[in-house]
Structure formats: C-alpha cells, structure tokens
Amino acid sequence: MNYRQAVWRVFVWEFKRFLKLRELITTVVVIIALGVGVPFIIGLISGDTQREIAVVGWHETIAPNDSFSFEPLSEAAAMAALQDGSVDGVLLFAADGSTELTVQRASGWNDQLQAYLSQAFLPARLEAVGVSAEQLAELTQPISMQVNLLAEERSVGGATLVSIFLGLMIFAIFTGTGLLFTAITGEKTQRVTELVVSAVPPRAWIDGKVLGTIAYVIVNLATLGIGIVLSVVASALMARGPLPPLPEISVNPFVVLVMLGLIIAGAVMYLYVFAAVAASIDDPATSQRSGIIMLPGVFIALGWLGLIGDPGNPAFAFLSYFPLTSSSAMSVRIILGDAGPLLAFVALAILVLSCFAARWAAGKVFSLAVLITGKEPSWGEMMRWVRRAD
C-alpha cells in the first residue's frame, strides 16, 4: 500500500466517521420547519391579524386597511366592547384635536396604529400649515450628488455576497476545526494513536484526516444549502404565492474560482494547524489550548472590516495578503472591486504556499505530539520539532 492509498483509506474512514445520514436528513427537516414555522410564529406574536378598533368621535379621514378595521361607537359602548374583548382598542378623537388609545395591555400594533394615523392625517395637517404634498416631497428630497470614480468600477455584488461568503467560510472552518479537534483529542484519550501510527505514516494520517474533514464540511454546507432552498420553496407553497426572486448578484467565473481557491486553501491551512495543536493536547477538558478553537473565527471576521471602512487602505490591504486573514479579506476586496486578478492571484499564491508550509510543520508536530500522553509539549518544544531535520 503506497502513501496515496494510505491517505485514501484514512480519508474514507474520517469522512464516514462523522457522516450520519439520519443527522443530515434531520438538519434539512429542521431548516424547512424553521423556514415555514418561524414566519408563522412571528406573525402570531406580532399580531399579523387585522385589529378591531372602536372609534369615539368618528373622523372621516380614517379608513380600514389590512391591519385595522374601525367601528364608530359611543364611549360607553366602546369601553364595554373593550372589556368583553370584542374590540382590541378604543380610539378617542377629542374635540381639542388630541387622540387617545385605550387598550387592555401595550402591544406592538399600538405603534403601527400611530404610524397609520400619522400618515392618514398628513394631508390635512399639511393643508393646515399651507404646504402642498408636492412641496413636501421636494423638501424631503436628498441633495443630489454624483460620485465620480477615477478607478474602473469592478463591484460584483456588494455586501450581500460578502456576507454570504464570510458566513459560509466561518461555518465551514468552525465545523471543520471543531470536528478535527474533537477527533484527535478523542483518539489520544482512547489510545488509538499508537495503533494507527504503527500502520500508516503519521503524515498520511494527518493528510487523510484533513481531507476527510473537508469532505464532510462540504457535505454539511450542501445539506444546509438544500435545506434553505427547500425551506423557501415550502414557504412559498404554504403561502400559495410565487417563489421569491433570486438576489441580483452578477458574479464572473474568475471571482468564483478565486474565492473558491481562497476558501479551500484557507480551510486547509487552518485544519493542518489545528490538527497539530489538537495532537499536543493531553486533556481537552483542562487544557488552556482548547480555547484556540475560537481564533479562526476572529481572523476571518476581520474580513468584514472591509465592509465598514475602506477596503483599499494599507492595513486592510496587508490583511488581504496575510495568510491567516487573506481568505476573507482578499475576497472582500475582490467583491467590492478593490482588487483585480493580479492581486487576487498573488494573495492566493501566498495562501497556497502557506498551506504547504502549514502541512509540513503540522506533520512534524503531529507525528511526535500524537504519541505523547500525560503531558503537553510546550510551544517552544513544538517549535524545536518543526526546526528539527526529518
């Protein structure tokens, strides 16, 4: 059996080890249930039904809509109706022009009613101060300002795409590093490591593990995607309405390829580093190193800074080449049109080289650390292992 076969067999085991068909199906079902159920529950909670309002001192301006229906009543009859629950509130228009609402308890629709009344009485109020509706529209127009760009406009989707991309990446890396961490520390605890290392080279083991974990994460992402699509379709079917339109994002193939490269290389690099760190942990319950699992999320989230500030400033430009942050930061620059093909390729090349370096260093640490039980090697010790010749 050669090296590639050994990697393949570990890969298959690691992939199958985490993959549980029943859990994937459950995930899809839960997403559909959430997609359909949550809007329904929100509707119930927020009172997405028409409210019956008794009006004392009827005013011609108000008219029923989807949210409210109005019934003119005397004050005594209105209060009695409120008491017995046949109306949701009593709206009183006083002679001095003030308005009162009486309800059993405060609710979200009270503000909606206020907003509705403000809108309904606006023309009359404008007329009272001598302003026409056209004049008001003119006054509320923003100042016209044209933005002239010296650089070519290259934006390909904006914040929506960035958010989707970074969200997926954080999900993928958290899932992957979490699984790898649990798997390796579990294998050390169960004393499986020695038996595996006696059968295959440690480097083949770590390679197979990383590949198996990535494959599992991809399946997880696909399951999530399928769940979301089915949830949208199910919501539309339940509401007997049309499917919502897809967001308008124009993505060219280059962007897709580079971003795919960045996300895969970024994930691979993090997984190798985590495999080495996990191998050095003796007891995950007490080790200080367990907290390190949060770090990739912090680094990847730095990519969002490009959305808040200027993605072209020197600090963010540095982050877009720095291997720990480049996968997210460079993607943001690409999507926001701040980086062209050459810069994206440079960042990808640096990240891929870093991946190989991480694999090489992690392999050395993993080979030794995975067999040590009873104590944790220090960071200095692990650095010495990395520097030591093969």
Place this chain on the structure above:
Amino acid sequence: MTPNPILSVVGVNKRFSSVHAVNDLSFDVERGQIFALLGPNGAGKSTMVRMLCGVLQPDTGSIWYALHRQDSKTERVPHQELGYLPEDRGLYADKSIIENLLYFASLRGLKPSDARPKAMEWLERFSLAERAKEKLSGLSKGNQQKVQLITAVLHGPRLAILDEPFSGFDPVNQDLTVNMIRELSASGITVILSAHHMDLVETLADRILLMHNGQAVLSGSLDQIRRSTSVGQRLNLGFAERFDPAQLQHVRGVQQVVSSTADTARLALEADASLSEVLGSVSTLASISNVHTETPTLREIYLAAVGAQA
C-alpha cells in the same frame, strides 16, 4: 547472530531525557520463531517494541527487516507485514467491532471485502461473532482486549508484535491467547512478544531476551539460558525425622536454602553441583525420606540475573 533472521536489531539506543530506556541492544529474530522480550516494568521492553513497529525511532543503531528473504533486508518498516498489539490498548469505542476490525485491516492493506470473512472467523473463535455490529464501548474489558488482539493478526502479518498480550485476560483467556500464539507460529508467522508473565512465556517462547534497565541480561532458548546461568537445580527434600535445615547451608554444592519446614527443605544448588554428591552429603546429616528435583524457573533465573546486575 542467527543465519537467517527475519529481524535484526543492531546496537539500538533510545533515551527519554535522562532515562536511557534502551541501551545498546542487539538481537536477531529467526523466521517462524516465538521470541519473547521479558523484564519488569521499566525494563525497556515496550520502548523496544515501539521501535520495532516504527512508532518510535532509535536515537542510534538500526533495525533491519527481512520479512520476505534475507537478501532483501531493509531498514524501512514494513507496515503491512506487521501486526501490532500495543501496550496502551485502544480502538474507536464509538464504532462497532466489525468497523474497527475492517478499518485497521484496511490500514494494513487488506480490502474490506477480503477482511470481513476473516474478521468473522476470528470473532467466531473468540465467541464474539454475534456481537460484531455492537459498539466496542458495550464490551467488557476482556472482550475489548480480544478485539484488539484480532486487530493485530487479521491481515495475516508475517511478523506479529504483541506487547503484553496476556494482561487483562483471565486464566481461561490467557490459555486461549497462548494457543492462538502457538497457532500463529505454526502457520509460519514470526511472533515477538513482550511480557512479564514469565510462567506463560516459559512454555511458549522459542527464544527469550531478558531485559533490565534497557539492557539485555540474558538471551537464548530456555535451555541455553539455564545452562548459561549460575542458577542450578532446585532440590526438594523430605526428612524422616525433625531436622535443622540451617545445617544444609554448609553442604558443598548448595547455593541457598530457599525454604524449609521442620521436616522438608527446598535447596537451590550451584550450577555445577553434582546431585549425587549433594544427596550423599545431606544423607550423612539426616535421614532422607523423599527426593524431588526441579529445573529453575525463568523467574528464578531472572531474579538471580537481575540481582547479580543490581
């Protein structure tokens, strides 16, 4: 050195910080032999075993494998040809017995389709076939140990390296393991085992290496070891009347009075002592009612050898 070794260990050293775990150790293992590394805890057996399996690398020295032919010897660990039972037992507790067996067989190069019927045969033999799909965590420690043992030999290795194969087993399963090792050997598989159960090893091993503080104390077949040591025969005597055994200490050829009662004594004889001379001398001191001789056990030889070193 043996003429046709399947494995040659040449001047191997291994240190862990200040501990010299294996100290300039050399030995050969012949094809088809049952070779035992014996010694107490900390003697360096497991470290040596781990080096034989490629789990650890020697600091200096070399290990040569010639699993197919003597002229094709190599320092590269032949992972697929080795079967290994580690001292630190461990399998995937959350996976089934059969999944564990098939995975480890696949890591040794055996396809799952070939491994499955063999695994079932082994499980049948260890009365575990009906539980093949159960999670390993549901088995008793002894049964987990059996699965671990099957893992070591399922792929049909040429060399099986078993570290403490008897520990964790009750006497019945120890016998089962002894028989299994004999069968492996009979089928042409070379077995290296490390153990401190000297009574079991004594009946099993073709060749023995006694270790102490990382070094070889004695090596060879049991007969060779017996001949090469100063530990002589054990002589059990019964006396017709009460007798002070302290007088026996001064008899020529008696090394030590191992134990005694008012009318019995167990004597350790010097290696070159003449039995008839000793009996002649003792009969002048007391009336002997019965005589029984024993060869020294491996344990006695080991203790004598280690005592001499200490």
